[in-house]
Amino acid sequence: MELTLQQIAAAAGGTCCGENRRIASVVTDSREASDGALYVAICGERFDGHDFCAAAVENGAAAIVCERAPDAAVPYVLVKSTRQALLDIAGLYRETRRDVKLIAITGSVGKTTTKEMVWAVLSEQFQTLKTEGNLNNEIGMPKTLFRIAPETQAAVVEMGMNHFGEIARMTAAAKPDAAIITNIGVSHIEYLGSRDGILKAKTEVLAGMPDGAPLLVNGDDDKLKDFTDKRCRVVHFGIENARADIRAAEIEQTQDGMRFTVCFPGGEQRVALPVIGRHQVYNALAAFGAGLLFGVSPARIAAGLAGYVPAGMRQRIRRAGGVTVIEDCYNASPDSQKAALTVLAKTPAKRRIAVLGDMLELGSFSETAHRQVGAFAAEAGLDALYCVGEASKATAEAASGSLPAYWFAEKSGLFSALREAIRPGDAVLFKASRGMALEEVIQKLYGEWNVQ
Structure with a gap:
């Protein structure tokens, strides 16, 4: 990184106080500061970064961006909002590296x-x-841009949001060459009012893109299948939509993953994806489209997808104690819970058991959404349903007429019940919003089964 403090002050609309130092890196955590670093003092809900300016300087910070004069003897840039300044500085650095092909990814x-x-x-x-x-938020996304190194040729940048304007501010900094909208669901509907509101928030990504840049959207999504915008070139991907530009056909699910043929303008390519579920095919189609847009050959795209490894707690399948465990505890929405239940229903097993926790941030739609998932579970051909959390009581109630459904207020009760119920040969899905920490139950069960 080769930026000066005066360049940063100009980009952030701030006042430079002190000498014009060169900046080698940007940090928001004083513990990560090193020689030549710029420390941006973010004001959070539970902390105030201004309290750590002295610590940042002790660790080598050369300068500070702040909303009030710091208690540290280094040059600083005074701004109205350090959160906005962080985005402005990231945008300044991105401007120096427009050679990097950057694709933004958003969606519900x-x-x-x-x-x-x-x-x-x-x-x-x-x-x-x-x-x-x-x-993937307004603090995290700039950190990705700051990691662009001399050897970086392409960047994949995720953008999440809770409110209007967040993606617009991020895309202004990232300046994507292309973007993907995976779908329009109901996540964060509590803050955005409706799916139309969510669509409006997601399409803010266009604001930072060049006119005519490609936007990949899910052509099977009712809010996106007819989407057009004069600012961009819309490319649709899908399974059901025969008009989609990139489409999956001949889809098969095996124990090891999904097999399908991608049909695209000018050809076809067989793909083997090492994760299961029809919803994963949509994700792969979006990635296939991104590869085509950036000039990757279909064969190399297929090779990349074959080597995909799930991240974190997202639908990882493990065999433990004779049980097939589908770990999917990172996040949950009505659409993703239904997709996960479909995966479970198609998993070979003596019995198929779903363990579902609350879906958060659904606002007034919460009870309806949880009941919809319960009704879906009742029709999915499962053998039992276990629910935990106040909101998931509605899920258990909606399913109880068609299959054994149990509800627990606390994870301790859920664990005790599952420890007695699960047997070798079962397939068990664990799915909930991140805040439910459902992985704690999984780890306790692994402990019972002596699984590392």
């Missing part, structure tokens, strides 16, 4: 999985950077 469900698949595809041909973990 499947962002992180799609990001990982796109990374696997682009890495077949380019030195590719990706968003790490869930750093």
